[in-house]
Structures are given as C-alpha cells and as structure tokens.
Amino acid sequence: MRYLDEFGDPDLARALLDDIHRTVTKPWALMEVCGGQTHTIIRNGIDQLLPEQVTLIHGPGCPVCVTPLEMIDRALEIASRPDVIFCSFGDMLRVPGSGRDLFRVKSDGGDVRIVYSPLDAVRLAQEHPDKQVVFFGIGFETTAPANAMTVTMAQQLGLTNFSLLVSHVLVPPAITALMESPVRRVQAFLAAGHVCTVMGMADYQPLVEKYHVPIVVTGFEPLDVLQGIRQALVQLEEGRAELENAYPRAVSYEGNAVARQVVGEVFETCDRAWRGIGVIPMSGWRLAPEFADFDAELRFDVTGITTEESGLCRSGEVLQGLITPVECAAFGKECTPRAPLGAPMVSSEGACAAYYQFRRLESPAAGGAR
Amino acid sequence: MCLGVPGQVTAVWEANGTRFATADFGGVTKEICLAYVPDVVVGDYTIVHVGFALTRLDEASALETLELFRSVGLLDEELGVVRTPTGPTSAAG
C-alpha cells in the first residue's frame, strides 16, 4: 500500500535504530499512549532493538481495554434483548464483562453483529425498521467523528430505531492523571497520531509546559514509531521539553476543524471511569442532551447492574505502566487470551495480549521484562 | 487506537447532502465518507478510520519524511557505522 509500506522499510528502520543507539547516553522511560503503537512495537520487536537504557512503558491508549466494566455490562444487557440488533467493532466482542462477553450473548441467541464502520449500523437501522439497532460507540477522539455522524445522520433520516451506547475517552486528561500520580515514571510521551489528526496538537502544549515533559505526536508504522522515539530521546538528552510533530503527513497543529465542530455539538465532556484505573475527571464524552433521543443508555433502562471484576487482575497497573504484563502473577496462568481476567488480555492491542502473543518466551526471571 | 490506513480517492459522489467516495487501498476498494474532508478530491490520498476520511494525506510531507530517514542513514555511513542485524557496530569503536 502506498504511503504505508515505505514506512516499514527495514533499512531505514536500521538507520533510525542506529541513530537512536548513538544518541542515548542515559536511561530514559518513554510512554507510547496509543494501543495501536503498542501493537506495532511488540509485533515488530522494536522494544527489543532499542538500547538497553530505553524503557518503553505501554500506556492506557487502548479504548477496548479502558471501557468501564459497567459500560460493557450495559452493552451485554442491551445486546441480550430479543428486539435489538447490537453492532460493534470486532475488538469489543471478547472483552469480558461481569461473567460473560458479547460472544456469549451471540451464542445465547443475541443478534450481535461486527461492523467495520458505524455507518453500517445506520444502514441496518434503515433496513430493519422493526428492530432496535444499537451501536457501541467506544474509542478515543479518533473514532468520535464517525460516531457523531451516525447521530446526525439518524436525526436527518428521522430514524426512531437507532441509538448509540457511548463510551468515549480522551487522551490529554489521561496524560494529566499519569503525570499527577505519585508513582510517575514517564519522562516523555509519544502522543497518539490519529487522535491528533482530529483534535490537533494544542491540548498538549499546556501539558508540556506544566510537567516539563517532551510530547512527540507519533504515527503507527514501524518507521513512524522509531522516529517518534528518536525525537523524544533527542529532546531528553538535550534537556528540552517541547511539543513536536513526528507525523506531519497526517497531523497538523489545528487538526480537523470540521470534525471538532461536529464532535463538539454531538458530545459533551464528562467524568469517565477507566477500567482498571478509576475515574479520571472530565476524561470522557457522552451524548449532549439535545441528542438524548439517540442515547442507548436512556432508551434502554439498564440500571441495577452489579459489576464484578476479578481480584487477580492487575490491568490498572499495567495500563498505567507500573508493571509489565509478565510481572502479573496471573499472566499466562489464570489469565490468558482464551480466559481473560481483564480487558488488556483481550484486545489485540492490549499490553497483556501483545505480550502473550509476542513475548511469551520472556519472563521476569529471564530478564525479559522492562 | 486508530487503525487509520491511507487510501487514494478514485470516485466522489453525494448522497443526502453528504459526500462519499470510493477509496483504493493498494487494490482493496471501499466506500468511505468524506464529510470531514471537504477539500479532498479524486486523486488525493486520505487517512481512513472506520469508514471515514479524517484528513488529506500530505504527500509532499510523506516524501520529505522518507528523505529525512534516508539522510539519517547517510549520516550513519559518514560516521562509519556498520549496520548489523542486532545492533550497530561503530567502526570508530
């Protein structure tokens, strides 16, 4: 694919890695916020190829992982109803709620469908006027414009059988929470490229200044990730803390103004519980009151849900970068992709799943953990 | 987050006041929504996420970035860094 394959070129990767090795003189800890970046790092073995002194901490940028348990349980409840067609992205189907997941609901007879785009859900609503079509609107800011458009389209089309179960999360408040935490290890951040494609870069300037931490907007292909790491390390070695853009082909400082406007109309900011971490104030989006008609939480009375997390699961610590998955006692034993205790073991970009798939040969004893 | 893939717009049309397009991802074609990129026209590359184009891909910038990477490689050669599969070995020791 054009403008993709070139950014995986092994010779250029080696050139960037060599330059990184030449640059680093002290130990540094960087965090890549975005799960898609974690996936690239682990899948390509980038973390193994970096200098020993560089530690990559995998951040909570996996919307599947951090979707609050209560929200998963609400989704399960709604999807179980006989008059509902429940549409979701593939990643969400195996995320464990309290005791079951969407796959289970499907095998119990629920009409659960995987869609590529939220627009597919709108189309289904048009095709099945006798059913209630609900779309599971999770994701970071990147997915919000798509989800927002389903609401405006449904409104335009006068659909009464379409609703959205919204659980958006925002990156800047998460970075704030991480930097405010007493146990803070992160010295530089690789910001999520496509989040910034939508939102622009302005939100990160105050974070750079307040915490004196380099933030480099980074893409997702191997060369993009290496370049982001390289720029962050150069800043750290030089004692600078600036906001830089290592993904200029897809990110501008202003972001996408049209998208931000629509998103600003359809959603409003709210507190959000991040699974495994806790409530981060003003870190989520929910549907604005004007669009209450399309809010699945209001349309389906899903109160009275009791949630139940596994006591063994340490996903919160993993998501905050406090431990690596291999350091969790349940990793690979009670908790595996086939029987996950927490969301990071399910999502293809969750740190635990990535480690399980790609790093199973390492263990803390073998010195594989960083 | 954010599986956003670059695709080239090969056709554009309007439906119910919204712009749609056919995007070509290296041989795979898919219908996408252009509502968020009013300036994108046939021939442009866009980054597509869950069926929506989020931005026009700046091709000049992409090529510049690749040039930058290549120049890093040339710098290595100048410094006599020998590239090995597992790590650099500087000729300078």
Place this chain on the structure above:
Amino acid sequence: MTDHLDLEGWSCPMPLRDHPQVVMGHGGGGALSSDLVEHLLLPAYGDDGGVLAQLGDAAVLAINGGRIAMSTDSFVVRPRFFPGGNVGDLAVNGTVNDVAMTGARPLHLAVGMVLEEGLQLAELDLIARTMGRAARRAGVGIVTGDTKVVDSGHGDGVYLTTTGIGVIDEGVDLGPHRVRPGDAVIVSGPIALHGIAVMSVREGLEFGSEIETDCAPLNGLVVALLASGADVHMLRDPTRGGVAATLNEIATSSRTGVAIEERAVPVPDAVRAACGFLGLDPLYVANEGKLVAFVAAEHAELALATMHAHEYGVGAVRIGTVVEEHPGVVVARTGIGGTRVVGLPLAEQLPRIC
C-alpha cells in the same frame, strides 16, 4: 436427554468451563477448537487404536497389509459463493487435500448434504456441478452420498460433509514424528488469499478486491514431491487459523521449535493491503490451496524446484527452519530484525479498529 456433565471431572482445569455452550470460536480452528476436541470429544469417543489421539487431519489406518488414509470435513462457509469459487470447490478439494497430506493418493469421496427446505434447485445444481468438476480435476470419484432436508429456518441453505479415502504407498512415512531440527519449512505459494476472498463478500465487511480463493487440489503436487526423491518429513495444508495455526500444531506435536523469517512469507500485495485495511495478520488467514512442507535440510532446494515445476507450487518459498530451541513455539524474525512469538490463534481473527 444427556447424562449430567460432571464439570469437576474434566482433566484440564480451565478452558471449557468458561463456555458451558458452544460458541463460534469452537469452530475457528484455534485453541478453542482444540479444547473441544481434546477435552470433550476424545474422552467421549474412546480411542482404542490411538489413531484419533494423533489428531491428524486424516487418519492413517492399516488394512489388509496396506495402509489407507481417511478424512472427513464439513463445509459451512458463508457466503457460499465467493470470488473464484463456491462451497462445492471447498468440499471436494478440502478433503482431497487432507487425505493427500498423509502422503496418500486420494481415490474416492463420499458426500453428505443437509439441505434447507426452500433452497433454490438452481443453486444446488451449481454447487453439485462444481463438485463434479472439482472431483474430475483432482482425479477422484464421488462414489457414494446421502442427502437430507431440514425445515426451513433450521439449516443455513446447504451444509456439506465430504469423507475421502486414499491409499498410502509403501515406504511413504509422513508425520510429526519425522520432523527434526534443521528441517526446511516451505510453503507452496502465496498465503491468505482464501480468507480474504471470503471476507470481501461477507456482510458488514464487504470491500472490493481482485482477490480470489486459491482453492485447489494438491494431491498432484504431493505425488510430485514424493517422487522427486526429496526427503519430505511432513505435509499439512493451512486452512482455518492460517499458516500460524499449522506451524503451531506441528511444533507442538513434533516437540520442536519453528523459526520463520517474516519477510520470506509470500503475501500478495493485494492481500497485504486487505489485511492492513482490516487489521488482520496474514499468517492467521485461511488458505485452501496451499501446503506447508517440512523437508530434510539437504533437500530443500530439490523440493522447491519440484514444486516450482508444478501448477500449484509455482510460488513455493522457504520461510523458515525447524529448531531445537523453544520447542512447541513458533518464533518469527520481524521485518526490522526483532523477534515475535507467532501464537496459536484463539479463534477466528476479528477485524479490528485499533
């Protein structure tokens, strides 16, 4: 109806307990499927000859001083018609290939059909003719069959089951017991075409592409390989779960490690693009006209040359080597020189957004 299931009595403490009912993953060809077979079906069937426990795609049986291979497979693919073929092609070639992977020459097929009331006869005719054509192409005969009809709403149009038998010539000995460290791992051509072709027409995910299924009979290729004099140790066709599942199964059953070069794995550009677009790893996507061969190191070139000379082996490539390290685990060297474990897929890969 059935005896009460004693969950406590199961030998493996975990997996099946999490799914008191059948889930789609149980048919995916990955870990969930193996669980179902090993922890529910095997104990139930009993296994006096030890043949079933080998869990090969085909059973090798001693009969009247000779050996035959027998295999059965059911075909429930949806949609039934996909670019380059239909379920009829799969039903014939799938079983022909399973039999051929033991080194046997497939001879005869039995076909069981479960038809849903209301299925268009024109569609059935098309599928049946496809099967006849595929059988002729593979050089096998459909010698017996059965057809049942179920009420409308109780079947998915057509369910096909084919059972094949073949003869194993004396001296042919393929299987995980022959796999050794040092063996070359060869794949007969570009991967992931079938899975992507089917996905491209699956509802909810449709996308336009030129990719067609690679569904093909491989018995001729196997005959050529065995006749070449190359010391072939093991053959398997990577269907559900892709090349990754196959390599993992063989690594486990032969108790060796497998090391592959990611860059060597042949993936057509269009397939790579589709996988990139959906967020799938080609190693986990299904094939229907490919085989993986484990060949003695000194005969790797001979095997490759032999395959290149055959219609279905033109794109054969060596992708790796069997190693002593990490027995049971498949490790890939990534494009940029790192390593990653290529694990057994849990169930069918799902397109992802992240």
